[in-house]
Amino acid sequence: MAYWLLKSEPDAFSIDDLQRLQPYPFEKLRALIADGIADGSIAPVDVKMSAFAIAGALNWPARWHDPNGPSSAEEIAAALVDTLIAGLAPRPCAPIRG
Numbered sequence: 001m002a003y004w005l006l007k008s009e010p011d012a013f014s015i016d017d018l019q020r021l022q023p024y025p026f027e028k029l030r031a032l033i034a035d036g037i038a039d040g041s042i043a044p045v046d047v048k049m050s051a052f053a054i055a056g057a058l059n060w061p062a063r064w065h066d067p068n069g070p071s072s073a074e075e076i077a078a079a080l081v082d083t084l085i086a087g088l089a090p091r092p093c094a095p096i097r098g
Contacts, residue, residue, distance in 0.1 A: 030047050
């Protein structure tokens with residue numbers, strides 16, 4: 001279920017949401033990851049590490065994206081979401097990390 005929420009609601013974690021959650025900006029993301037692990041829609045991963053990895057990956061394009069380059073911000077966002085979601089997708093024999 002969490003996988004589909006991330007995929008169907010890519011704006012679920014807006015900057016406004018993160019600012020409202022300060023000083024705990026990743027609690028919503030951590031809860032979503034933990035719920036996905038519990039329901040099997042996300043592979044068993046380290047929740048805190050995964051939340052930081054996702055947040056970091058989504059923050060860096062602001063530094064390197066060239067608005068005059070070949071890819072639009074929307075295309076980059078879609079590619080990042082696809083890559084991150086594929087990394088969280090359940091898979092056979094996924095190691096459990098704690």
